[in-house]
Amino acid sequence: MTKILRPDAVVIGAGPAGLGAALAAREAGLEEIFLLERDFELGGILPQCIHDGFGSIVFDQVLTGPEYAQRFIDKVERSGIEVFLDTMVLELRSDRSLVAVNSRDGVLRMEPGAVVLAMGCRERTRHQVLIPGYRPAGVICAGAAQRYINIEGLMPGRRVVILGSGDIGLIMARRFTLEGAEVEGVYEIMDHPGGLTRNLVQCLHDFDIPLHLSHTVTFIHGRKRVEAVTVAKVNENRKPIPGTERLVECDTLVLSVGLIPENELSKKAGVVLHPATGGPVVDELMETSVEGIFACGNVVCVFDLVDYVTFTAEVAGRGAAEFVQGRRRWRGEVPVRPGRNVRFVVPQRLRCLDREVELYFRVQRPERSVRVRVLVDGRVVHSRKARMVRPPEMVRASIPAGALNEGVREVVVEVTPDEKEA
Amino acid sequence: MSFKARNCQLLPTRAEIVVVGAGVIGCAIARELTRYTPDVLVLDKENDVACGASKANNAEIHSGIGEDPGTLKQKLNVRGNRMYDEFVRGLGVEFKRQGLLIVITPRSAPPELLERMNEEDRRRFFTEVIPRGIVNFGKKAGITGLRILSREEVFEREPNVTREALAGVFDPNYGMVCPYKLTIALVEHAVLNGAKVFLNTEVNGFRVEGGRVRAVITNRGEVETSLVINAAGVFADEVADMAGAGGFRIHPRKGATLLFDRDVTSEYVRSSVAEFRLPGMKKTKSKGGGAMPTVEGNLQLGPTAVEVEDKYDTSISAEEIEEIFERFHYLLPDFPRDAVISAFSGIRAPTYEEDFVIEASDKVFGFVNVAGIQSPGLASAPAIVEMVMGIIKDLGWELEERKDFIPERPAPIKFSELSNEERHRLIMEDPRWGHVVCRCETVTEMEVVNAIHSIIPATDMDGVKRRTRTGMGRCQGSFCGHRVAAILARELGIPVTEVTKSGEGSPIYVGRTKDLLLQNDLRGERLVDEG
Known part of the structure; x- marks a missing residue:
């Protein structure tokens, strides 16, 4: 076996999170950085996202996924960061030692100064949402369908039903249509759409694809290949209403029913996960519960915009550098709690207490004319108006530098009705 | 070949x-x-x-x-x-012999029988009469090694079993x-x-x-x-x-089973676990199923028993899913519902x-x-x-x-079960051992190739899956599906559009991109007017 490698930092995953973290760690002065990617190319999911809409915050420009990724890939290639492609991490321990494997080097053993987890997320499958019926070919997750069409150049279906109105589902409705396939409709079990408004307009409305809210697929027909699905209206408890069933002929069912942070390695390393996000509990440096193991991007919680992924990656990369350079100091332990109409907040805890902190959160339910507030021990340190908040859209707020100190007991993030308008 | x-x-x-x-x-x-x-x-x-x-x-x-x-x-x-x-x-x-824990609960006897007993009789009935009955039944059939367990011993063996358990019998066979x-x-x-x-x-x-x-x-x-x-x-x-x-x-009788993520459930039950019902109480002809760990460590719940008309009816109904959840919610109150990764049906x-x-x-x-x-x-x-x-x-x-x-x-060699030294040696011999195709189950390209060229060759996605576990993990093939399809196409010498999930009539792809546009064009249906 190869000898043990001891780089300053290992970044696991080279999607937008890993690319950003590796570059930030490099800029912060780390010498030897390994970027490990299990696919054959850099960029993660971005190369298959050939639609536009990326980078409006980071670059103040509207880019496609491949364009967004390329900006980072170009930098990585000039940076001296060592890239390992087609490399799969098999083991990660709480002492940060890890085992990876690829076809060139065989089994690689590493004991890096810091680890950044950037494995992204995966799609929820039909069995995780327990759709009854047969198990034929033609039931496919939206991201996988996107990969088939945009990277492999292969069509997974001709007549398509889409379950779930998450962004990937909406984008794939348009993509299938542009490829000459027929999208019969998009069905959403909730009474509100799961994706961003701009995608509802640009992907469904502009192509006359119907969106059926409060509907779900109750049965998949076809023993070999999908032949049809039964759809039905659901009641307020999301249970199908008898008598509302309709048979829809199709050869493909595309699922866009949620994303799950990919934390199998994190668990092996003993990293504590948060029940609401499904990702590691992190502090303002994106450091997890295991010392020297950082996390960023969709492995922490599923973001709606890649720009936010990049921001968290930069924080994690700089944090890893601070840690390796012995500059990272904990001054206390302050929990960040979700308040009214807030489902979760990232980071969940603050330990350095010496800097401005960017907070990301999702609301529990849609609400109009609200005020987003951050309170430090009841004192408002951030407050701004928002016309509308919706669960699919991540909300940002910040704690200004100087607002925190060792004596602080808690930070609360809340969304409240805006009194002035009421 | x-x-x-x-x-x-x-x-x-x-x-x-x-x-x-x-x-x-x-x-x-x-x-x-x-x-x-x-x-x-x-x-x-x-x-x-x-x-x-x-x-x-x-x-x-x-x-x-x-x-x-x-x-x-x-x-x-x-x-x-x-x-x-x-x-x-x-x-x-x-x-492996993981054994079966037969759990005796207040539901193990019909209420009309219990009504006639006082509290002490009832206690004895559940903790002595039933367990002894099971052991004697086994003895008569030639089944040896059955052990009666107290309530505490039941929990010691299987901590996730309902606190309503009154006693148990362990069958090590x-x-x-x-x-x-x-x-x-x-x-x-x-x-x-x-x-x-x-x-x-x-x-x-x-x-x-x-x-x-x-x-x-x-x-x-x-x-x-x-x-x-x-x-x-x-x-x-x-x-x-x-x-x-x-x-x-x-007469075909369907049985549906739910399968859970191994990472979540590998320790959930150590042996098979089933709730005891006095003879005559069961509604169906099936033994009633149970909770059990597969050899790979996934928790399994089921199966159901439903008479069907069609010998090919391997569907699973909403009612069956509901029934499994309801049944095991009692026996294993906190079983991880969210960790279901697969559901399947077979025909008895x-x-x-x-x-x-x-x-x-x-x-x-x-x-x-x-x-x-x-x-x-x-x-x-x-x-x-x-x-x-x-x-x-x-x-x-x-x-x-x-x-x-x-x-x-x-x-066949399973990469995931090898030591790192053995893995390294294999990769140096053939780089295909170092190419992990299925990330959830850590299956390498070489294992897929070996399955396709084995004595009874895998000729489709399900065949590869059964032999190597590609696509059997929590992502259910979302990440590795196209890779396995590409290897199948290459090794079988067929276009990837001819790769199937389970034989004829189950293609993974319906064609290449632009094929449909071309067909629509020929039919005069232009999506975008280029004039």
């Missing part, structure tokens, strides 16, 4: 013995027959072995405690269980095996010893002359033979009728008598029915084989053991 070449092979014109059906029973009989003669032909209409009940069951090796006394099922189950270690020896198949890997191993062992397997080969009839079977008629020609073993599972009645050797009916093949039919036909000489093999068929397999061999001897076949019988079937 390419996919097409394999299908062009000519069916032999003669075989000493023909086994119809390549499920676990057919393959186990074939393997046993090759101890005596290499001239064994196995036929199956599907494109792989283990495509019926053998691929979709609970994988349990029961002890016989759930069977009715006096049945052939109970007799063969008890004996088969004892023979299992020997049965799987040399096959390279994992078999229960085991687990991967049923389709076992079937593949058995038939590969048979092939190593000379047997021939023809898949995609449907039996359409038999030539019977003078009360004796003379030939099997298939969609690919006729095979002369004087001995037919009918192990056609759910279709065994139809096959028997074709020869005029029938007289029993198989019971007769109306609910017992195995293992006998030489009295109407057609040389025709042996091995039918009605529902659960515990997998557990009974070794004893069924033994019984069939006895029947063949009685028919006058001289069975002389071959000296050149190869006792072992080499198991």
Whole structure:
């Protein structure tokens, strides 16, 4: 076996999170950085996202996924960061030692100064949402369908039903249509759409694809290949209403029913996960519960915009550098709690207490004319108006530098009705 | 050898013995027959072995405690269980005895019976009378090693069991095996010893002359033979009728099972766990199923038991999912509902008598029915084989053991189970060992290639999946599907658009991008007006 490698930092995953973290760690002065990617190319999911809409915050420009990724890939290639492609991490321990494997080097053993987890997320499958019926070919997750069409150049279906109105589902409705396939409709079990408004307009409305809210697929027909699905209206408890069933002929069912942070390695390393996000509990440096193991991007919680992924990656990369350079100091332990109409907040805890902190959160339910507030021990340190908040859209707020100190007991993030308008 | 070449092979014109059906029973009989003669032909209409009940069951090796006394099922189950270690020896198949914990709860007896008892009687009934009854029942059937457990011992053994548990009985004989890997191993062992397997080969009839079977008629020609073993599972009645050797009916009964993420559930139950119900309380003919860990460590809940019309009805209904959740919510109150990664259904093949039919036909000489093999068929397999061999001897076949019988079937290498040193060595020998195709189950390209070129080759996605576990993890193939399809296409020498999930009619892709646009163009349907 190869000898043990001891780089300053290992970044696991080279999607937008890993690319950003590796570059930030490099800029912060780390010498030897390994970027490990299990696919054959850099960029993660971005190369298959050939639609536009990326980078409006980071670059103040509207880019496609491949364009967004390329900006980072170009930098990585000039940076001296060592890239390992087609490399799969098999083991990660709480002492940060890890085992990876690829076809060139065989089994690689590493004991890096810091680890950044950037494995992204995966799609929820039909069995995780327990759709009854047969198990034929033609039931496919939206991201996988996107990969088939945009990277492999292969069509997974001709007549398509889409379950779930998450962004990937909406984008794939348009993509299938542009490829000459027929999208019969998009069905959403909730009474509100799961994706961003701009995608509802640009992907469904502009192509006359119907969106059926409060509907779900109750049965998949076809023993070999999908032949049809039964759809039905659901009641307020999301249970199908008898008598509302309709048979829809199709050869493909595309699922866009949620994303799950990919934390199998994190668990092996003993990293504590948060029940609401499904990702590691992190502090303002994106450091997890295991010392020297950082996390960023969709492995922490599923973001709606890649720009936010990049921001968290930069924080994690700089944090890893601070840690390796012995500059990272904990001054206390302050929990960040979700308040009214807030489902979760990232980071969940603050330990350095010496800097401005960017907070990301999702609301529990849609609400109009609200005020987003951050309170430090009841004192408002951030407050701004928002016309509308919706669960699919991540909300940002910040704690200004100087607002925190060792004596602080808690930070609360809340969304409240805006009194002035009421 | 390419996919097409394999299908062009000519069916032999003669075989000493023909086994119809390549499920676990057919393959186990074939393997046993090759101890005596290499001239064994196995036929199956599907494109792989283990495509019926053998691929979709609970994988349990029961002890016989759930069977009715006096049945052939109970007799063969008890004996088969004892023979299992020997049965799987040399096959390279994992078999473990995790045991069964029978949990006695207040629901174990009907309320009308309990009403007549005072509190002390009730306590004694649950903690003494029922457990002793189970142990004695076992003893009568020849099942040994049963142990009565107190309530505390139940929790010690299985901490996730309901706090309502009152007592338990532990049956150490229960085991687990991967049923389709076992079937593949058995038939590969048979092939190593000379047997021939023809898949995609449907039996359409038999030539019977003078009360004796003379030939099997298939969609690919006729095979002369004087001995037919009918192990056609759910279709065994139809096959028997074709020869005029029938007289029993198989009525398909579906069983659905939920499978959970291994990472979440590997420690959830250590043994099989089932709730005890006094005889007569059960609504269905099934043993009632339970919770159990597969050999790979995934928690499994089920199966259900639903009578169906269609022998191909492997669907799972909302009611069945609900029923499983409801049933196990009581036994294992905190089971991880969110960690379901798969749900599947299989078709049991019971007769109306609910017992195995293992006998030489009295109407057609040389025709042996091995039918009605529902659960515990997998557990009974070794004893069924033994019984069939006895029947063949009685028919006058001289069975002389071959000296050149190869006792072992080499198991395919599983990368995930190797040490890092072994992994490194393999990768240096062939880089395909270093290319992880399936991230959830850590399956490498080389394992997929090996499966496609194995003795019974995987020819589709499901075939690769059953042999290597690609796509069996929590992402269910979302990440690795296109990679496996590409390897299949490359190794079989076919366009990727011809790769299927499970044989003809189940393509993964419907064409290449722009194909549909081109077709629409030809029909004059332009999406974008370029004028």
